[in-house]
Amino acid sequence: xxxxxxxxxxxxxxxxxxxxxxxxxxxxxxxxxxxxxxxxxxxxxxxxxxxxxxxxxxxxxxxxxxxxxxxxxxxxxxxxxxxxxxxxxxxxxxxxxxxxxxxxxxxxxxxxxxxxxxxxxxxxxxxxxxxxxxxxxxxxxxxxxxxxxxxxxxxxxxxxxxxxxxxxxxxxxxxxxxxxxxx
Numbered sequence: 237x238x239x240x241x242x243x244x245x246x247x248x249x250x251x252x253x254x255x256x257x258x259x260x261x262x263x264x265x266x267x268x269x270x271x272x273x274x275x276x277x278x279x280x281x282x283x284x285x286x287x288x289x290x291x292x293x294x295x296x297x298x299x300x301x302x303x304x305x306x307x308x309x310x311x312x313x314x315x316x317x318x319x320x321x322x323x324x325x326x327x328x329x330x331x332x333x334x335x336x337x338x339x340x341x342x343x344x345x346x347x348x349x350x351x352x353x354x355x356x357x358x359x360x361x362x363x364x365x366x367x368x369x370x371x372x373x374x375x376x377x378x379x380x381x382x383x384x385x386x387x388x389x390x391x392x393x394x395x396x397x398x399x400x401x402x403x404x405x406x407x408x409x410x411x412x413x414x415x416x417x418x419x
Contacts, residue, residue, distance in 0.1 A: 257382060257416030259287040259302065264415050266304050266334075270408035280320070282334075284308035289384075289416060291341075295369075298341035298350055302412070304334040306356075324399035325392075331357045345369060350386060356395045363388055365412070380418040387411045 266285050272278045287302035306328035309320045321328040338352035339362075347368040354363040370383035392398075393406045 253290045253297075254293045255380070255418040256290045257288060257418050259285065259289070260381070260415045260417050261286055264413055266302075266410065266412045268408050268410050271405050273403050278311060280309060280311040282306070282308045283310050285412075287414075289338075289414075295341070295343060295345045295348070298338060298367075300336070300338040300350065300352070302336045302414075306332055306334050325397055327357055336363070341367075343367065354390075357397065359395045361394055363390065382416045382418070384414040384416070385411065386414070 261284070264285055265281050265283075267279060267281045269277050269279050282304045284305035285302060287300065289298065289300035291298040306326040307321045309317055309326060309328075311317055311320065320326055323330070326334075333355075335355045336352055338350050340351040342349045342351075347366070349364050350367045351362060351364045353360050365386035365388045368385045370385055372382035373380070375381050388410050389407055390410055391406045392408060393401060
């Protein structure tokens with residue numbers, strides 16, 4: 237009986253989570269960078285992103301779920317943003333959300349590779365993000381915060397976004413900056 241309790245305690249501690257985090261929407265952003273006609277790089281961002289994550293104390297397990305409002309696309313040019321939110325690109329009326337739900341993490345507390353299901357325009361693909369843990373600690377308001385940066389390259393044609401190819405390349409870079417507040 238004593239051995240069973242010790243085994244149960246060890247098992248529980250090996251899967252203990254460091255805490256549940258809510259993504260601080262005012263300090264987090266999903267960004268992208270794509271070539272424009274081969275002349276220059278064009279950055280953009282999504283202004284509305286929400287989600288949660290948690291990880292084991294030793295980062296052997298990471299669970300993350302993020303939702304991005306596709307209509308919140310922002311490239312600092314109103315007409316272009318309307319076009320990007322429209323049917324040629326993100327089709328935000330028909331597909332208002334872009335989601336990512338993690339399925340696996342290979343790494344440690346410094347960083348690693350977070351894989352999961354990215355759903356955009358009704359298409360779900362497995363995507364791997366390179367993740368770096370930027371820092372963590374107490375903030376001045378009594379909260380515990382943690383910063384993560386996740387990056388990958390996507391092929392937009394895999395999601396049915398074929399407008400302008402090859403002048404506007406199929407591949408584009410994505411970087412997501414997350415600041416989580418432990419709950």
